[in-house]
Amino acid sequence: MKAVVFHAVGDIRLDDVPDPKVQQPSDAVVKLTASAICGTDLHFVRGTMAGMKPGTVLGHEGVGIVEEVGGDVRNLRPGDRVVVGSTIGCGFCSYCRAGYYAQCDTTEPAGGTAFFGGPEAAGAYDGMQAEAVRVPFGGINCVKLPDEVTDDQAIMISDIFPTGFFGAKLAEVSRGDTVCVFGAGPVGIFAVISARLEGAGRILCVDRHPDRLDLAREQGAETVNFDEEDPIDAIARLTGGIGPDRVIDAVGVEAERPHRGPAAGRTETPDAEFSAEVSQTAPEANPDGELWQPGGAPTMALRWAVRSVAKAGTIAIIGVYPPQVQAFPIGEAMNKNLTLKMGNCNHRRYIPELIDIVRAGVIDPDQVLTKREGITSAIEAYEHFDRRETGWTKVELEPVG
Ligand SMILES: [Zn+2]
Ligand SMILES: [Zn+2]
Known part of the structure; x- marks a missing residue:
């Protein structure tokens, strides 16, 4: 079958690989x-x-048809249409039972989160940018789809909608709250949507890409472009100097450098300090020399979150940080009596509920989908997406022609 395979940093290829069994x-x-x-x-x-690990199939978002099941999969039959959650749980350990599927003891006994198409520390499970996938604990990690939910909708329920929803839950968004979401990428947009579902009174959203901010506005957010204004000042002004009650960091560690715009000046010095503090792993070859080393990137969104949130507010971190990142403005957070909650999404905990929400027509998640490409164009699609080109916010791949 065809699959997008990781070979090395900067080197992914569409390869022919053996069919999963x-x-x-x-x-x-x-x-x-x-x-x-x-x-x-x-x-x-x-x-x-x-x-x-070289040879790993990439991708942790998938929708498809069950082809074959092992004897211990009792809730699925070949032919069933399912969405596959990004993280892999066993369904029986104490963590899975408590809803912490992302901390499953069985699929990732060394700690961390097992997920499809990830690094060795995440189990090196082959991913879903392929024509087929082996799903461990298939009866748990595949959830059946009703006919009313389309593939375009369901692919959003595989990862990004549950992650945004998890963010709103972690942030303890409740009726009337003023919420600020950092990052208007696909997960940020679903954090906006989810904050609305939880009854937020006002939602601000901060990013630098105008097309992404347009998507956020379509979902009811008040937008702040940090290339055009200082986000801390803008958020303070828009909230009467008090700040948002709840903040969701949907950015995580930054993947690109350098920073331009008014925001750059205020964080340049701390960035340098923070970068020096973190333990550097062996540097990877960076194809264009413009990328941060693992663990060396700044965590600006998070520092903006601490700075801007109201006293006694809550910050939820759903953006991705590698384990090497050691820096956090703990003193500032402590002196504001903040609550911090964070983690990898427990997809399986939320997927059934989100299927019901989409089936009921409360939310149509495929509004966030901006491109559809065949898997044979996957490498090109990666390049467009990597450059954050306008219109390439969320890319669906169609493995079957
Ligand atoms: Zn488990
Ligand atoms: Zn994802």
Whole structure:
């Protein structure tokens, strides 16, 4: 079958690889009808997140048809249409039972989060930018789709909608709250949508890309472009000097440098200090020399979050930080009595609920989808997405022609 395979930093290819097979009685094999490219994939390709094993199939978002199941998969039959969650849980350990699928003891016993198409520390499970995928614990990690939910909608429920929803839950968004979402990428947009679902009174959204800010405004957010104004000043002014009650960091570690615009000056010095503080892993080859080393990138969105949030407010971190990042303005947070919550999304915990929300027509998640490409154009699609070209905010891949 065709699959997008990681070879090295800056080197991914569309290769022919062996078809996946049921290996364990709890496995399912799913023939994919939709996959997608995610910002997280770019961190692996750029080397800002290290540890990818050459030969790993990329991609952690998928929708498809069950092709084969092992004997211990009792809730699925070949032919069932399913969405596959990005993280891999077993469904029976104490963490999965408590809803912490991203901390499953069985699929990632060494700690961390097991997910498709990720580095060795995440289990090096082959991903879903392919024609088919082996899903460990298929009965848990595949969720059946009703006919009313289309593939374009369902692919959003594989990762980015649950992650945004998880962000709103972590941030403790409740009725009437003023919420600020940093990052208007696909996850940020779903954080805006989810804050609305949780009853937020006002939602601000900060980014630098006008097309992404347009998407945020379409979802009811008040937007701040940090290339045009200082975001801390703008947020303070828009909230009467008080700040938002809840902040969601949907950016994580930055993948690109350098920073321009009014925001650059205020953080340049701390960035340098913070970069020096973090432990550097072996530098990866950076194809264009413009990328941060693993662990060396600044965490500006997070520092803006601490600076801008109201006293006694809550910050949720759903953007991705590699384990090497050690820096955080803890003193500032402590002296503001902040609550901090963070983590990798427990996709499986939210997917059934989100399927119901989409089926009921409350939210149409495919509004966030901006491009559809065949898998044979996957490498080109990565390049457009990597350059953050206008209109390439969320890219769906169609593995079956
Ligand atoms: Zn993703
Ligand atoms: Zn588990």
